[in-house]
Amino acid sequence: MVLDIALKDLATGQSVFARDVLSKPTLVLAVRRPGCPLCREQAAKLSVFRRDIRKCGIDMIAVFKEELGTEEFKPTFWRDAMYLDTNRDFYKLLHGGKINKASMFSLLSTNMFAVGKRASADGYTGNVTVYLVDF
Numbered sequence: 001m002v003l004d005i006a007l008k009d010l011a012t013g014q015s016v017f018a019r020d021v022l023s024k025p026t027l028v029l030a031v032r033r034p035g036c037p038l039c040r041e042q043a044a045k046l047s048v049f050r051r052d053i054r055k056c057g058i059d060m061i062a063v064f065k066e067e068l069g070t071e072e073f074k075p076t077f078w079r080d081a082m083y084l085d086t087n088r089d090f091y092k093l094l095h096g097g098k099i100n101k102a103s104m105f106s107l108l109s110t111n112m113f114a115v116g117k118r119a120s121a122d123g124y125t126g127n128v129t130v131y132l133v134d135f
Helices: 037-047 050-055 070-077 089-094 110-121
Strands: 006-009 015-017 026-031 059-064 081-084
Touching: 026 037, 026 089, 037 070, 050 059, 059 070, 070 081
Parallel strands: 026 059, 059 081
Antiparallel strands: 006 015, 006 081
16 A cells, blocks of 8 residues: 555655655655656646645655655755655556566657657756666
8 A cells, every 4th residue: 555655755864654744635746767857847847836736735745766866856846845765665556566667669769759859958957877767
């Protein structure tokens, strides 16, 4: 169950359970790679609506699958709480009990190039080291 998933609070380094951070209505941004320009673009565009979302009584958190790149994510792209899914249980839950892996073909698709080009044109950059990424 999602409420039993252990997370690491990236602000304090403390371990918490999802039940502790999801005790009230919460918008959860699932971030695969905080260094990914596309993930950064999505977070920044969602943050534009932060004031309106909070006015509705909804918290906003980001849950990361990996820690590399989180240190520069918060001040620039995300202003709310950030958690690391240390055991990747959150991501396994999203994908029916397993971690999806991207193939080189999916990373080199025409759609990925178009989306990446748009993000780049909008000024979103990041660490785009190519390796087989777990999705």
